[in-house]
Amino acid sequence: MCGIVGYVGRQQAAPILLDGLSKLEYRGYDSAGICVHGPMGLEAMKTKGRLQALRDKTDDGKKLPGVIGIGHTRWATHGAPSDQNSHPHLSDDGVIAVVHNGIIENYMELKEMLISKGCHFHSDTDTEVISNLIALHYREHHDLLEAVRQAIRRLEGSYALGILCREFPRQMIAVKKDSPLIFGFGDGEYFIASDVPAILKHTRKVAYLEDGDMAVFTANSVSFYNALGEPVRRTPETITWELSAAERGGFPHFMLKEIYDQPNVLRDTIHPRIQNNHVVLDEIPFSPSVLKKIRRIYIVACGSSYYVGCVAKYILEKSCKIPTEPIVASEFRYADPILDENTLCLFISQSGETADTLAALREAKAQKAKTLAIVNVVGSAIAKAADQVLYTWAGPEIAVATTKAYSTQLATIYLITLYLAEVLETMAQEEIQAACKALYGLPEQIQACLSQERITQIQYYASTLFDHRDAFFIGRNLDSATCLEGSLKLKEIAYIHSEAYAAGELKHGPISLIEPGTLVLAIATVAPLFEKTMANIKEVKARGAHVLCLTTEDLEQEAKKTADHVITVPKIHPLLQPSLNVIPLQTFSYYTALARGCDVDQPRNLAKSVTVE
Ligand code: AGP
Numbered sequence: 001m002c003g004i005v006g007y008v009g010r011q012q013a014a015p016i017l018l019d020g021l022s023k024l025e026y027r028g029y030d031s032a033g034i035c036v037h038g039p040m041g042l043e044a045m046k047t048k049g050r051l052q053a054l055r056d057k058t059d060d061g062k063k064l065p066g067v068i069g070i071g072h073t074r075w076a077t078h079g080a081p082s083d084q085n086s087h088p089h090l091s092d093d094g095v096i097a098v099v100h101n102g103i104i105e106n107y108m109e110l111k112e113m114l115i116s117k118g119c120h121f122h123s124d125t126d127t128e129v130i131s132n133l134i135a136l137h138y139r140e141h142h143d144l145l146e147a148v149r150q151a152i153r154r155l156e157g158s159y160a161l162g163i164l165c166r167e168f169p170r171q172m173i174a175v176k177k178d179s180p181l182i183f184g185f186g187d188g189e190y191f192i193a194s195d196v197p198a199i200l201k202h203t204r205k206v207a208y209l210e211d212g213d214m215a216v217f218t219a220n221s222v223s224f225y226n227a228l229g230e231p232v233r234r235t236p237e238t239i240t241w242e243l244s245a246a247e248r249g250g251f252p253h254f255m256l257k258e259i260y261d262q263p264n265v266l267r268d269t270i271h272p273r274i275q276n277n278h279v280v281l282d283e284i285p286f287s288p289s290v291l292k293k294i295r296r297i298y299i300v301a302c303g304s305s306y307y308v309g310c311v312a313k314y315i316l317e318k319s320c321k322i323p324t325e326p327i328v329a330s331e332f333r334y335a336d337p338i339l340d341e342n343t344l345c346l347f348i349s350q351s352g353e354t355a356d357t358l359a360a361l362r363e364a365k366a367q368k369a370k371t372l373a374i375v376n377v378v379g380s381a382i383a384k385a386a387d388q389v390l391y392t393w394a395g396p397e398i399a400v401a402t403t404k405a406y407s408t409q410l411a412t413i414y415l416i417t418l419y420l421a422e423v424l425e426t427m428a429q430e431e432i433q434a435a436c437k438a439l440y441g442l443p444e445q446i447q448a449c450l451s452q453e454r455i456t457q458i459q460y461y462a463s464t465l466f467d468h469r470d471a472f473f474i475g476r477n478l479d480s481a482t483c484l485e486g487s488l489k490l491k492e493i494a495y496i497h498s499e500a501y502a503a504g505e506l507k508h509g510p511i512s513l514i515e516p517g518t519l520v521l522a523i524a525t526v527a528p529l530f531e532k533t534m535a536n537i538k539e540v541k542a543r544g545a546h547v548l549c550l551t552t553e554d555l556e557q558e559a560k561k562t563a564d565h566v567i568t569v570p571k572i573h574p575l576l577q578p579s580l581n582v583i584p585l586q587t588f589s590y591y592t593a594l595a596r597g598c599d600v601d602q603p604r605n606l607a608k609s610v611t612v613e
Helices: 011-022 052-056 107-116 128-141 144-153 254-272 288-292 304-322 355-366 380-383 404-424 429-440 443-447 452-467 479-496 505-506 526-542 553-560 573-593
Strands: 003-010 032-039 041-048 068-074 094-102 157-165 170-179 180-185 192-193 205-208 214-217 222-224 296-300 324-328 344-350 368-373 388-390 472-475 497-502 518-526 546-552 564-570
Touching: 003 011, 003 041, 003 094, 003 157, 003 170, 011 032, 011 052, 011 068, 011 094, 032 052, 032 094, 032 472, 068 094, 068 157, 094 128, 107 128, 107 546, 128 144, 128 157, 144 157, 144 214, 170 192, 170 296, 180 222, 214 296, 222 324, 254 404, 254 429, 254 443, 254 526, 254 573, 288 404, 296 304, 296 355, 296 380, 304 324, 304 344, 304 479, 304 553, 304 573, 344 355, 355 368, 355 380, 368 380, 404 429, 404 573, 429 443, 429 573, 443 573, 452 546, 452 564, 452 573, 472 505, 472 526, 479 497, 479 518, 479 573, 497 505, 518 526, 518 573, 526 546, 546 553, 546 573, 553 564, 564 573
Parallel strands: 296 324, 296 344, 344 368, 368 388, 472 497, 472 518, 518 546, 546 564
Antiparallel strands: 003 068, 003 192, 032 041, 032 068, 094 157, 157 170, 170 214, 180 192, 180 205, 214 222
8 A cells, every 4th residue: 555755954855755765665656756955945746657667757856956855656545546646645725745555534614614715636646645635724724733733633544644835945744644654764864754764764753653643854853742732741752674685685575575485474473482482472461361351253344365264263272171262353343243351362363553553453452352462563552552463473474465464463362372372271380382393393394395396396286287277275174264365375376266165165156167277276184184184175176177286295196096186295293284374375476476477476456555444
C-alpha cells in the first residue's frame, strides 16, 4: 500500500526521497510523486507507473532543487492510477502540499463542503480534501499548526501524513493515525517514512509514532504532540539490523533470498526460546492460573497469516486440548464472536499493520478477551495494541509473497503450543521434551529441504508444469492446512487459478472440475492418513488428473505407486511436518512464476501491507 518519505535537512531532498521511495516499492504501488520546497516555492512532480518514470521525469531529482520535501508511492484506492491522482496533492490555492497513506472515510462530505466554499478539485482522491481542508483553516487563522489540528479533527479514517506549507520553507508537519509512520533522527536532518528501510541509509535512530501523534520539525529542531495536543517526548530506538537485510544480496528476487533466509531466521526465532528442552516464553504475560481458565482460542489473521492459524488449529487442539478456531480478520469483526476473559485471541501479522487484523484486535480487547499478537515488524500498530506481543524474528520481508514470515509464524505457534501444553499438563513431559528437541533442530531440517538436489528437482517440475491453467491442492489433516498456503502462493505470484481442498472433500463437488491433464498437487505426509490420501489421488487420476505428490522420504516408494511424480521432504516430529512441507511449495511457486514471466516480487494488484479494509 502507499509509502511515504519526508526529509528536512541540508542535503538536496529529491534524491533522498527517490531513494527512500525505492525502498518502499515492496509495499506495492502504481504511481509515485515528490514535492520539494525550493526557490520557486512548492514544486511537485508525479507520474503514473514505476519509480523509474519519476526518476526520468525529475532527472533523478535534479529538476526539483531544495532541502525539504515529501515523497509518495500510491496504491490506488480512490480513483484510477494516473498522474492527476498521484500524490503529493496541493491545495487549490497552492499553499499546502500533502502525502497521505490511509483512507479518509468522510471525504465526500468534506469535498462537498469545500466545493461549496469555492474550492476546485483536480483529482479523484480522498487525499485532496486534506490539503484543501488545512488550507481552508490556514486562511482563517494564519496559524499552520492550528490549521492542521482543526483539519485532522474533521477527518474520519486512517492517515499518515507529511505536510508542507508554501509559507514555511523550512518546516514540515507529520501526523499519524492508524497508518504506519516512523520518525528518523539524523545529524542536522530529520526524516519521516512508512518503514525503516526507506531511511536506514541515513539514520538508525527511529521513533515509532503513536496514534494521534504530530511532529513539527525543521532541520534543527523537532516538537512532538500527542492526540490531545500536549507536548510529548518520542525517544528514538536504535535499529540493529543492516540495510543489507532488506536488500537482495545477490539473489535475483527478494522472494528467493527470503526463502533461503529461512534456516537463519528460524534459528533467531526458536533458539533463544528453548532452554534444556523446555520452551521459555517470557513474553507471555498471563499467569498459569489465567491460562488454565482459557476455554477457547481464536486465531485471527488474513491471507497466509490466517493459513498459519489453520495449521495451528490442529496443533493446539491436539496438544493443548483447547477448542481453537482460525478466522479471517475481516469476518471476525462482523461475526459477533463470543468473547470473554476466558478467551485467548491470537492475532498473527507479518506487517503488524493489516487494517482488518488491527480492527479485529480492538474488537477483541473491547470484549475483554486476552490478546496476544504474533508480529514481525517491531513497533507496528498490532504489536502495540495487543496485551502482549511475540515477535517473529524474520527480519524485513520485502517480497509481497510471504515465505520466511510464514515459517517464523508457524515456529512461534509451536513455541506457544509447547509452552501451553506444559502449563496445562496436556502433554507428557517426555513428549514435550522430544518435541522441543525436534523444534530446536528445525532450522537444520529446513536447510535440508533447500539442498541443491531438491531445488533442481523442483525447478524441473516447475519447468514442465508451468503452463497449466488450473491447479488443485489436496491433503488431509495438517496437510490440508498446508495446501491452503501452497495454493495461495501459486495464485498470487504465478497467476494460476488454484484451489485447495481437504482431500476427502473433493468427491462432494469439486471433482467435477477434474478433467484430463488437470494439475493436482497432493500432500501426503500425515502417516496415519497416507493410504486415504492415496485413495483420493486414485480418484482424481481416474478422471485424468496429472498428480505431483509431496510426501516424506520414508513414504516415497509407496507414493510412486500411485502418483505420476513424487517429491519428498525429510520426516520430522509430526507436529512440525508442515514447516518442511511448505518449503517445496514456496520454491515450486517461485520457479513456476519465473517460467511464466511473472513479476515475482511485486505481483499485480497486490500490496505487502494491506492498510485498508
Ligand atoms: C501472503 O503471501 C500475502 N502477502 C498475504 O496473504 C498476507 O499474508 C496477508 O495480507 C496478511 O498480511 P500480514 O501478515 O502482514 O497481516
